[in-house]
Amino acid sequence: MLTVDFDRLGLRPGDRVIDMGCGAGRHAFEMYRRGADVIAFDQDADELAGVLELFGAMKEAGEVPEGASADIKEGDALSLPFADGEFDRVVASEVLEHIPADIQAIEELVRVLRPGGTMAITVPRWLPELVCWKLSDDYHNAPGGHIRIYSDKELIGKGVNAGLEYEGKDYAHGLHTPYWWLKCAVGVDNDQHPLVKAYHQVLVWDIMRTPRYSTLTRIAEKTLNPVLGKSLVLYFRKPE
Numbered sequence: 001m002l003t004v005d006f007d008r009l010g011l012r013p014g015d016r017v018i019d020m021g022c023g024a025g026r027h028a029f030e031m032y033r034r035g036a037d038v039i040a041f042d043q044d045a046d047e048l049a050g051v052l053e054l055f056g057a058m059k060e061a062g063e064v065p066e067g068a069s070a071d072i073k074e075g076d077a078l079s080l081p082f083a084d085g086e087f088d089r090v091v092a093s094e095v096l097e098h099i100p101a102d103i104q105a106i107e108e109l110v111r112v113l114r115p116g117g118t119m120a121i122t123v124p125r126w127l128p129e130l131v132c133w134k135l136s137d138d139y140h141n142a143p144g145g146h147i148r149i150y151s152d153k154e155l156i157g158k159g160v161n162a163g164l165e166y167e168g169k170d171y172a173h174g175l176h177t178p179y180w181w182l183k184c185a186v187g188v189d190n191d192q193h194p195l196v197k198a199y200h201q202v203l204v205w206d207i208m209r210t211p212r213y214s215t216l217t218r219i220a221e222k223t224l225n226p227v228l229g230k231s232l233v234l235y236f237r238k239p240e
Contacts, residue, residue, distance in 0.1 A: 015088040021095030034181035035065040048072040059161035085114040093122040125232040164236035174224025
């Protein structure tokens with residue numbers, strides 16, 4: 001389930017890219033499949049071990065182009081262990097809302113991006129996130145959870161102030177917003193609630209769907225995204 005549009009980001013085979021706060025690696029895997037030289041970066045060693053294992057499995061299965069490479073790196077988003085301008089593309093998906101010093105993190109991402117390179121930043125969208133916070137304190141009070149709600153204007157401004165040029169935005173995962181509202185309403189840990197289980201099955205079906213049924217869910221999500229998209233996706237470029 002991808003949030004970033006890699007065609008819009010301008011990703012090309014051979015690009016050196018970093019997925020900062022990669023988590024389980026969904027975006028790193030897709031960039032690897034597209035022939036990039038990928039660094040999956042996170043502070044969670046266990047998550048990174050799983051990502052590295054799957055990188056290896058992808059290569060063994062012949063899922064990546066010849067010449068593509070992928071590796072992991074553990075570290076701190078506020079002090080990235082990379083040279084200035086080292087990366088052609090930067091992805092930071094659903095991570096800044098967890099970081100108290102978000103401006104410093106953005107400045108580090110800008111530092112390691114080469115002039116002319118592009119960056120995609122995604123965060124929970126303001127309205128869907130606000131509803132979740134109103135429905136459930138447990139949703140955002142968990143250790144390591146969300147500590148802020150971004151408006152489009154605020155995050156664009158932080159990117160521009162850090163030296164980026166704003167290129168546009170998307171909204172993604174409109175089908176997921178009602179699911180999270182439902183979870184917040186019945187209890188974020190109450191995965192056995194009949195309505196939560198039923199909606200989860202729909203989302204799993206959507207992710208695993210066959211091409212025969214993909215048109216229906218794509219139309220539904222495309223219709224919902226402008227209004228209820230769970231994620232805000234911003235695209236930036238670093239000036240030459």
